Amino acid sequence: MGSGQWNVERRCFSSESPQSMDPENGPETGSLSIVVLGASGDLAKKKTFPALFNLYRQGFLSADEVCIFGYARTVISDDELRDRLSGYLVREKDASSEELEVVAKFLHLIKYVSGPYDSEDGFRQLDKEILKHESLKTGAEGLSRRLFYLALPPSVYPSVCKMIKTCCMNKSDGGWTRVVVEKPFGKDLESAEQLSTQIGALFEEPQIYRIDHYLGKELVQNMLVLRFANRLFLPLWNRDNIASVQIVFREDFGTEGRGGYFDQYGIIRDIIQNHLLQVFCLIAMEKPVSLKADHIRDEKVKVLQSVVPIKDEEVVLGQYDGYRNDPTVPNNSNTPTFASVILRIDNERWEGVPFIVKAGKALNSRKAEIRIQFKDVPGDIFKCQKQGRNEFVIRLQPEEAMYMKLTVKQPGLDMSTVQSELDLSYRQRYQGVKIPEAYERLILDTIRGDQQHFVRRDELKASWEIFTPLLHRIDNGEFKPFSYQAGSRGPAEADKLLEKAGYVQTPDYVWSPPSLE
Template identity: 80%
Template sequence: MDSGSWHLEKRATFRSDSLVRDIDNVPETGCLSIVVLGASGDLAKKKTFPALFNLFRQGFLNPDEVHIFGYARTKISDEDLRSRIRGFLIDDKNASSERSETVTKFLQLVKYVSGSYDSEEGFQLLDKEISEHEILRNSAEGSSRRLFYLALPPSVYPSVCRMISHYCMNKSDLGGWTRIVVEKPFGKDLESAEQLSTQIGELFDEPQIYRIDHYLGKELVQNLLVLRFANRLFLPLWNRDHIDNVQIVFREDFGTEGRGGYFDEYGIIRDIIQNHLLQVLCLVAMEKPISLKPEHIRDEKVKVLQSVLPIKDEEVVLGQYEGYRDDPTVPHHSNTPTFATVILRIHNERWEGVPFILKAGKALNSRKAEIRVQFKDVPGDIFKCKKQGRNEFVIRLQPSEAMYMKLTVKQPGLEMSTVQSELDLSYGQRYQGVAIPEAYERLILDTIRGDQQHFVRRDELKAAWEIFTPLLHAIDDGGMKTLPYKPGSRGPAEADELLAKAGYVQTHGYIWIPPTL
């Protein structure tokens, strides 16, 4: 493959407080240095490096241009880091000689630098290593690309960003760039998030900051805009006249599993609902953007968040599974929710009166993430089939990615009897042999391309925290208590009661079964 085919095009509109720059058809040139900070941690080993490997394996990272640097406090050698990463890239299931050879080639691109996260010496050494790579690739000073992935706790973001800004930026603007990727959680409430945004914003322009929420990289989440705005079928139905309620659900069938101390700092609302599920809500509820430019899409998402009414106490159910406090890292008096059902109401013309039910929990009876759009009852039910359930459009995000529409149809036979069935698009069956990319692969590639569509903008982050901060403070202050529930259950019974009050009608006697290949 010639070097020109490796070059990616950057199509983005960059906005800052004082300057608007339209960058279109600008070829990405110069060598690419990807720096994984926190390289010895679990996130880097389990997600970041495997995503980079898959991009390399599929030809999106040119070995003639890219070099990958790991940076962490741990004092290990290049080979030590490569050895630690290898086990997450290859195992007994995929240990073909071809893959093993590809892994070896990828690992040769990986170099390690040791240093603390507030050390001038460490980041000066890192800059020296990056610069040597750039010189080796014959890059003109300032024309190279530098991507810093912060696989780190948010507490060290300010010091790390300060070190990068002072010691590791491109020295001039000759077509190159410096970008940083920061992981959630972005603060713990509105005040801390704004403080963090201000600290990072003083060092980098907004177009350089990529706040990653991996849910926005999931295949079915990426499909939402296409479904809504490229299909005539949904245009007249997607509003309060036809939709009764919307559920966005995240369920896990396991508990905190050794992460109790970390989880107890945040809880299920900060960990899942305020970011992942709220991002999905924006894509379900937003108006059609005027174009597919990242800023136009993010403008519409912000409008949705700004239209959300304050959460009512009576439309919240919190739970904590029995045994959660047995974890020695969890305080015995902890009120941290491991389950929450929250109803959000959007005050605009399209969605007035439609409850958006966000539900997430650990140690439940199943593992899945899905969007469930429930339509209103058919007026004049001549078939007397209302008890069987309503029409629902379900988007299964994970596992067994699928989209299906629940319909009432005639039961085959001589009698006129009805039954619930579905129109089913199951990805594993329809797209056999097509590998669905991991969310991190897509989002890292978007960062390299300069496409911020699937990343969280600062005003979007602020609007999200404004919705949930009052509720979170009430929980932290003990004003709202968690209800106990048994592991392996649906969660507190009060949550199902809340759904019924909101208008959700549960389907009985019907279970969607993913088709077997």
């Protein structure tokens, strides 16, 4: 990023952006303590701290109010943590002196406390450091706000939450304490409910923010606006017009050194049960009463509870050749690296419409998209159905875009038809506009107390109810994955399942984002 763009962003945000916004009562003031637990881990370094830095440089975190604390078992100093983080915030060799100055100011806000995750000593020390900050930053009418971000494995959530509850809760009237927990939220229905019960015994539901970064993506956030603010889509969004819906996640690389971790979960737990199922809810839900968090989440829960049990014949699992070559993966691993699952909804809007949810690693491309295919035009006087159906495609990443595939007349003297598209490509249409990272948006929502884009407990329970029977069969070796070549489309059986579901491929059609020229 050049220094000119950096200056523009600071001008645009620093003077006008709210520091913290209570959805009901307006801006909040007073000290804000953000504690990143697991501060020395990869998630914190690569996602959490960079997101906090971007919020700071855009003016959403004020140096007059905020202090950021790192907490982990590693024994290091404040400066050592800052040195470890700086390379993840900016590329120093490409940075201007102004950029480096902003980074230095941000790093100065970070303090570090080391200690175990299951002992009061470290958390008592953390509380003392937070109190020092609060005594300096909280005015007579200000609030004491404490946000704990658990960039940690779920196995330590209960002990860490217990220590927070025992030692580190907000101590002022009118302030708050909030806890952000990362996925995976358990491995199945039983473990997820156990985890929810343990955390729920310590904190009220409004204090718990179960983060799924897919809900922070720009095009996912656009779904409610697209569906409910455009008359064009309202009459079309149902079983009378839509033939099928695909929600696809593809990666062109394998586990890349994470084989041991990935093998404990597999592609369904890692991607489908959480990220893609959240997208599924936003596509299929009914219009909420309002944009309040609980009204939106009520509708998502209704959709999940309407999903019928998954049929064996509507599931294809795959494992890429070479996956078991990873020394951290068992030689007899049954863990799928690819899955294609058809979900069906038993309600008036969607009866008979297959929702094909598909995710895989080591495939021939990298993308995440929603593909809504419409039914054939009755009475095809142009005899053009073989060219393909109308499709509405929402590209979540990379190259964020929305485009509608249409049949149009080929330019020329003949009355011949061709597939083309109406295209809204974000990089072309919104030049110079920075699309926020998902973690930036969701951390800001947590500070503001907006739970709209976070997972509620009953929603989590309903999602696990859909997949737990299938996952147990996979874990028990009763459901075997097909092998597929790394760099391919995945197992051939997945394409057969797609065809069986009624999806019609568009021959020789390839979408490419428009040029910026």
